[in-house]
Amino acid sequence: MCYLKTVLFVLIIQSTGNISQEISDEQPNIIVILADDLGWNDFGIHGSNQIPTPNIDALGYNGVILDKFYTQQTCTPSRAALLTGKYPMRLGLQGTPIDAGENRSLPLDTPTMAEQLRELGYSTHLVGKWHLGAACKEHTPTKRGFDTHFGYWSGYVGYYSYEINVTRPDDKTKNFTGFDLHNALKPEWGHQGQYATELFTKKSLEVIDNHDETKPLFLMLSHLAGHTGHDGTELGVPNQSRTDEKYSYIKHGGRRNLADLVNIMDWSVGEVVKKLSDRGMLENSIVLFFSDNGAQTEGMFQSFASSWPFRGLKFTLFEGGVRGTGVMYSPLFKKQSYVNRQLIHITDLLPTFYRAAGGNVEDLGNIDGIDQWDVISKNKTTNRSTILINIDDWNGYSGILGYEGRYKLLNGSFKDGLYNDYYSESYRGSENPPYDISSVMKSNVNIAIQKLRENNPLLPAKVKELRKQVTLNPCRPKNTTELFTCDEMCLFDIYKDPCETTNIIKEPSNQRIVQNLEEKLDKYLSKIVPAENKKVDILSDPKNFNNTWTPWLICDQKTQVYKYGWAEFYRNPFIKPLKCISFYL
Ligand SMILES: *[C@@H]1O[C@H](CO)[C@@H](O)[C@H](O)[C@H]1NC(C)=O
Ligand SMILES: *[C@@H]1O[C@H](CO)[C@@H](O)[C@H](O)[C@H]1NC(C)=O
Ligand SMILES: *[C@@H]1O[C@H](CO)[C@@H](O)[C@H](O)[C@H]1NC(C)=O
Ligand SMILES: *[C@@H]1O[C@H](CO)[C@@H](O)[C@H](O)[C@H]1NC(C)=O
Ligand SMILES: *[C@@H]1O[C@H](CO)[C@@H](O)[C@H](O)[C@H]1NC(C)=O
Ligand SMILES: *[C@@H]1O[C@H](CO)[C@@H](O)[C@H](O)[C@H]1NC(C)=O
Ligand SMILES: *[C@@H]1O[C@H](CO)[C@@H](O)[C@H](O)[C@H]1NC(C)=O
Ligand SMILES: *[C@@H]1O[C@H](CO)[C@@H](O)[C@H](O)[C@H]1NC(C)=O
Ligand SMILES: *[C@@H]1O[C@H](CO)[C@@H](O)[C@H](O)[C@H]1NC(C)=O
Numbered sequence: 001m002c003y004l005k006t007v008l009f010v011l012i013i014q015s016t017g018n019i020s021q022e023i024s025d026e027q028p029n030i031i032v033i034l035a036d037d038l039g040w041n042d043f044g045i046h047g048s049n050q051i052p053t054p055n056i057d058a059l060g061y062n063g064v065i066l067d068k069f070y071t072q073q074t075c076t077p078s079r080a081a082l083l084t085g086k087y088p089m090r091l092g093l094q095g096t097p098i099d100a101g102e103n104r105s106l107p108l109d110t111p112t113m114a115e116q117l118r119e120l121g122y123s124t125h126l127v128g129k130w131h132l133g134a135a136c137k138e139h140t141p142t143k144r145g146f147d148t149h150f151g152y153w154s155g156y157v158g159y160y161s162y163e164i165n166v167t168r169p170d171d172k173t174k175n176f177t178g179f180d181l182h183n184a185l186k187p188e189w190g191h192q193g194q195y196a197t198e199l200f201t202k203k204s205l206e207v208i209d210n211h212d213e214t215k216p217l218f219l220m221l222s223h224l225a226g227h228t229g230h231d232g233t234e235l236g237v238p239n240q241s242r243t244d245e246k247y248s249y250i251k252h253g254g255r256r257n258l259a260d261l262v263n264i265m266d267w268s269v270g271e272v273v274k275k276l277s278d279r280g281m282l283e284n285s286i287v288l289f290f291s292d293n294g295a296q297t298e299g300m301f302q303s304f305a306s307s308w309p310f311r312g313l314k315f316t317l318f319e320g321g322v323r324g325t326g327v328m329y330s331p332l333f334k335k336q337s338y339v340n341r342q343l344i345h346i347t348d349l350l351p352t353f354y355r356a357a358g359g360n361v362e363d364l365g366n367i368d369g370i371d372q373w374d375v376i377s378k379n380k381t382t383n384r385s386t387i388l389i390n391i392d393d394w395n396g397y398s399g400i401l402g403y404e405g406r407y408k409l410l411n412g413s414f415k416d417g418l419y420n421d422y423y424s425e426s427y428r429g430s431e432n433p434p435y436d437i438s439s440v441m442k443s444n445v446n447i448a449i450q451k452l453r454e455n456n457p458l459l460p461a462k463v464k465e466l467r468k469q470v471t472l473n474p475c476r477p478k479n480t481t482e483l484f485t486c487d488e489m490c491l492f493d494i495y496k497d498p499c500e501t502t503n504i505i506k507e508p509s510n511q512r513i514v515q516n517l518e519e520k521l522d523k524y525l526s527k528i529v530p531a532e533n534k535k536v537d538i539l540s541d542p543k544n545f546n547n548t549w550t551p552w553l554i555c556d557q558k559t560q561v562y563k564y565g566w567a568e569f570y571r572n573p574f575i576k577p578l579k580c581i582s583f584y585l
Contacts (some may be wrong), residue, residue: 105133159236178542
């Protein structure tokens with residue numbers, strides 16, 4: 001098998017001549033594990049002692065801790081940026097995330113990471129959340145480059161019920177209710193009652209077990225944890241009394257549940273890495289873990305997650321909304337066990353992986369991401385000096401980060417300053433147990449990785465040193481009575497003031513900076529594809545489809561005509577529901 005791969009590789013080099021020998025003599029497996037709505041302070045690696053995340057931490061301590069890794073402010077924009085390498089404002093996906101029953105999707109003419117990697121010979125799999133449209137079957141993951149998908153199409157589901165509700169378009173007091181767990185297009189009713197994190201882990205392990213070794217693997221495991229589930233308040237744990245016992249040092253019940261569901265997701269990361277190791281695949285893998293956006297400590301979908309010490313929550317463009325937790329490991333990295341302080345944006349992941357996979361990044365066309373492979377794997381200085389954080393024309397706020405990530409300009413704020421405060425405490429009080437380095441050393445991730453670094457083992461002293469390097473000083477203001485919004489523009493010096501306490505836009509010495517960032521923002525604005533958020537479509541009602549969310553439109557990619565299919569006939573009381581599901585699938 002290996003011999004065959006080597007021969008193939010030589011042939012590829014000879015025919016294209018531009019595959020970098022440094023990367024690997026085989027295309028690496030690419031594993032992306034995504035958390036939902038978790039903040040900077042929900043991981044042990046950043047200095048919080050409250051939630052044990054030994055596997056995720058071990059991934060960072062052995063690999064690279066991405067310190068200036070920026071995501072988008074919410075789910076749909078982040079996933080669109082990840083999969084296309086484009087700023088979501090160029091796809092019309094910059095605004096409020098896609099609702100179940102909403103006719104909106106990733107544009108069909110923009111290729112996804114799965115399509116691009118498949119072109120390079122990868123077998124491609126998605127487990128868990130999609131959230132990039134499902135109005136017609138062409139929008140769904142297995143039509144967008146994934147060989148398989150087991151999971152859900154909408155923003156969240158119940159941790160056990162796999163149901164999601166959306167307000168009826170014709171009656172705000174009522175809901176459309178439907179089941180959303182699918183294997184490709186097929187509903188998977190049989191799994192109701194199984195715990196989502198465990199189910200998605202099991203399915204991911206099956207993907208790795210069944211993987212044909214003659215091909216490289218692209219697996220994206222996109223967890224429900226730590227988003228709230230079911231009715232938007234559920235923080236599902238498998239055994240409530242066990243959770244309450246194990247986390248009795250946490251006073252707040254909601255935060256207790258969050259701690260456990262994050263810890264179970266951490267277990268999942270350990271299982272996946274262990275399986276890669278058991279199958280001999282880890283030695284040629286890149287494993288990335290990150291959270292799609294910041295914490296939602298309060299408000300809609302309140303999960304008690306924490307972006308401490310940063311300002312702002314999910315939805316905002318403050319650091320608390322977009323400064324992502326990212327850790328990446330690969331034995332192929334030339335530099336390991338270090339903190340990378342280069343500016344990296346979520347759109348960079350596509351070209352970075354594409355390059356690592358032996359592709360020519362120029363083939364990706366006009367994207368916003370840049371190849372950061374040398375930046376991450378060798379700690380080289382990045383070519384990125386600016387990140388367009390977002391332009392949300394739907395909600396009317398935008399932001400840009402320039403000067404190597406030093407200065408941030410914000411223009412307007414989400415819903416007049418909603419979520420723009422400082423939330424949650426540090427969770428570093430003495431009631432919390434001390435950080436347990438031995439559990440990091442004994443984690444499945446660490447055990448698997450140590451087998452690959454025989455002569456250079458990770459030592460507890462290194463863990464301490466790295467953790468210290470990424471733990472921020474408490475930078476919050478002592479007195480927030482005069483907290484300002486950025487309805488007018490704000491300028492922050494993120495290096496000096498990571499907590500965004502002081503608006504320095506009026507300082508005369510900053511006027512060149514302000515002007516420069518405004519010009520850049522204006523330039524992007526001129527390229528915007530307007531957000532086209534739509535109302536929930538009355539004919540998407542899961543009642544028409546055996547109480548299951550089902551693509552309800554017929555899309556013709558060529559003519560761009562999207563029309564109703566049989567759902568139209570449900571207006572006719574003589575036609576029985578159920579009959580037509582197969583027509584759509
Ligand atoms: C509609 O669904 C939401 C979210 O699941 C829930 O909070 C609300 O109570 C539901 N409304 C009704 C009338 O059941
Ligand atoms: C959805 O709403 C219905 C009422 O419309 C309610 O009975 C049900 O419990 C809700 N389900 C979820 C998952 O929120
Ligand atoms: C739930 O946890 C409690 C406390 O740890 C334990 O006694 C009980 O056996 C557990 N229940 C189940 C079903 O595992
Ligand atoms: C990474 O590069 C920066 C300079 O860009 C340097 O300060 C730092 O020491 C380097 N870290 C390692 C581990 O090489
Ligand atoms: C930055 O861009 C230059 C010119 O395209 C390129 O040669 C160099 O490798 C890039 N640096 C990194 C770290 O990718
Ligand atoms: C906080 O700031 C407000 C407004 O400037 C001031 O009135 C108040 O006394 C300050 N509180 C403390 C504790 O410093
Ligand atoms: C800032 O926002 C306002 C209002 O949305 C808009 O008119 C203006 O063009 C924006 N400025 C820049 C530099 O984008
Ligand atoms: C309708 O859904 C139920 C589960 O809720 C399932 O058992 C049944 O097979 C489905 N019927 C059809 C016709 O698909
Ligand atoms: C669905 O969205 C597409 C793309 O915006 C639009 O062309 C089409 O008319 C919509 N169809 C329906 C039935 O809403």
